[in-house]
Amino acid sequence: MRLRRWAIILPLLCAFLVSCSPRSNDRPGGKHTITIAGSTSVMPFTEKLAEHFVVDHKNFIIDVQGGGSTAGIQAVINNTVDLGMSSRELKEGEKTLNTITICHDGIVVVVHPENPVTEMGLDQVRQIFSGRISNWSQLGWKNRKIDAVSREEGSGTRSAFEDLVMKGKEINDATMVQDSNGSVKEVVATDPYAIGYISMGLVDKKVKPVAIDGVSPSIKTIKSGRYKIVRPFLYITNGELEPKARQFVDYILSKEGQNILKNEGLVGFYD
Amino acid sequence: MIDRTVFKERFVKWVLVAFALSSLLFLFLIFLFILSEGLPLFLKVGVKNIIFGFKWAPTKGYFGIFPMIISSFLVTIGALVIGAPMGLSCAIYLSEYSGKKMKMFLKPALELLAGIPSVVFGFLGVIYIVPLVRNYLGGSGFSLISTSLVLGVMILPTIISISFDALVSVPKTYREGSAAMGATKWQTIYKVIIPSAKSGILASFILGMGRAIGETMAVIMIAGNALKIPGSILDPLRTLTGNIALELAYATGDHRLGLFSTGVVLMVIIMILNYIANFGIKRKIAK
Numbered sequence: 001m002r003l004r005r006w007a008i009i010l011p012l013l014c015a016f017l018v019s020c021s022p023r024s025n026d027r028p029g030g031k032h033t034i035t036i037a038g039s040t041s042v043m044p045f046t047e048k049l050a051e052h053f054v055v056d057h058k059n060f061i062i063d064v065q066g067g068g069s070t071a072g073i074q075a076v077i078n079n080t081v082d083l084g085m086s087s088r089e090l091k092e093g094e095k096t097l098n099t100i101t102i103c104h105d106g107i108v109v110v111v112h113p114e115n116p117v118t119e120m121g122l123d124q125v126r127q128i129f130s131g132r133i134s135n136w137s138q139l140g141w142k143n144r145k146i147d148a149v150s151r152e153e154g155s156g157t158r159s160a161f162e163d164l165v166m167k168g169k170e171i172n173d174a175t176m177v178q179d180s181n182g183s184v185k186e187v188v189a190t191d192p193y194a195i196g197y198i199s200m201g202l203v204d205k206k207v208k209p210v211a212i213d214g215v216s217p218s219i220k221t222i223k224s225g226r227y228k229i230v231r232p233f234l235y236i237t238n239g240e241l242e243p244k245a246r247q248f249v250d251y252i253l254s255k256e257g258q259n260i261l262k263n264e265g266l267v268g269f270y271d
Numbered sequence: 272m273i274d275r276t277v278f279k280e281r282f283v284k285w286v287l288v289a290f291a292l293s294s295l296l297f298l299f300l301i302f303l304f305i306l307s308e309g310l311p312l313f314l315k316v317g318v319k320n321i322i323f324g325f326k327w328a329p330t331k332g333y334f335g336i337f338p339m340i341i342s343s344f345l346v347t348i349g350a351l352v353i354g355a356p357m358g359l360s361c362a363i364y365l366s367e368y369s370g371k372k373m374k375m376f377l378k379p380a381l382e383l384l385a386g387i388p389s390v391v392f393g394f395l396g397v398i399y400i401v402p403l404v405r406n407y408l409g410g411s412g413f414s415l416i417s418t419s420l421v422l423g424v425m426i427l428p429t430i431i432s433i434s435f436d437a438l439v440s441v442p443k444t445y446r447e448g449s450a451a452m453g454a455t456k457w458q459t460i461y462k463v464i465i466p467s468a469k470s471g472i473l474a475s476f477i478l479g480m481g482r483a484i485g486e487t488m489a490v491i492m493i494a495g496n497a498l499k500i501p502g503s504i505l506d507p508l509r510t511l512t513g514n515i516a517l518e519l520a521y522a523t524g525d526h527r528l529g530l531f532s533t534g535v536v537l538m539v540i541i542m543i544l545n546y547i548a549n550f551g552i553k554r555k556i557a558k
Contacts, residue, residue: 040520068521147411153330154521173499176413176507179491179517190402191411
């Protein structure tokens, strides 16, 4: 008897669970869902913008997922998301997609606050990460090995750093690797002899930014084009943007949206 | 009425069988998925280029994980050097010397140690061990020795509980016989009990190794994850598990397959270790 009852209940339960899961554009109650996926560097800022956006647009649900730039671009190509996020430029073969630059982000070379070195050349940074400079005495500090910290293979920050700083040179095998901006910062903040690179939005008192070729990283120097290690934060779309997603993008490009990004340490379009 | 009882009994039995087999099914499925995802790359790039390749740059087409295999074994051996003497001493104390009260206190404490999440070990390692190594021994602190220290503590519960079981299962007559010959307690332990529990103790070491080689979270946090084979105990290193967890978030295409291949290698190593350990335990029981 009991078996038969289960025989009915179980399939029903499964059917119920399955019917709950698929994403539908229009949720009950007239809510509209925008799905966004991609770069984990852009993700926290998109989440912040979404939080502010839904305050005034109560009928929107904005679903933000990570996965990395490449995965985000792939999702746009497959039309599984409304918007993709990317922290790198499109490669050949992806050029058919449309890009919307929402802001720029500086990549900042950081050292421990006790480190007296305040300035380096871009080529010196390259030599540190490629292993040719391995001692702080070569940069005019004490005779101590440099503990360089990089990001893991596949990270958008790393690939931007490779394009903008390494320029074809390989990052040395002996370089330490951490899997997020946060842990790179943590290592540099605790190890006086460390050097790493992180997104400018995340620089705070725990680490010291290094001036590159005499230009210290700031919103001003990035805008004037003098600070060179800069990457765009992009939204990717496939063809025309549908109107509801357009509304969100317009909000980001508006003064209000750009101000939120500016407060997060990014470089927007307004002053 | 009787029919119904029989039916019920049978029903319960088959439900239990189904659940018992389902755990086997999960193992089988895991096996299948890792192999089906990991093997294609072995065919494409070549087993030799993966297992004996020195260069790991998956986005540029290099999938060598040899340095990571070596590093995994180095931390495992390091963990054993630290964990094995401590663990064995603790097991000997528990089985031969400690009174009932002490045992009642120590055993639950050890179980608690086994239950501490590895991320907590990693966190403590980063906060205390890494700066300690950096300040007193040199290097960045993210190193082979820091990782070995933390892993050595993490494998203690495994080593202690299994070698304790092995020591306790040595028949009482052995001890009595040894005492009758005029041997002291330490002589008995050293000459009689440890040799007869030898295979169980070895099995505990090998299972401890299995635990150390499979540990991930704590290792990522402390090891520094550099790709090079460490040249000294103060150099950073990357293990097989660390490689998978570190890069999985962004990996696509061949890069992702490369991580699965890392998983295949890891699985084979752990299977071999478990096989050796089980073999050791079986011999003990056969005796």
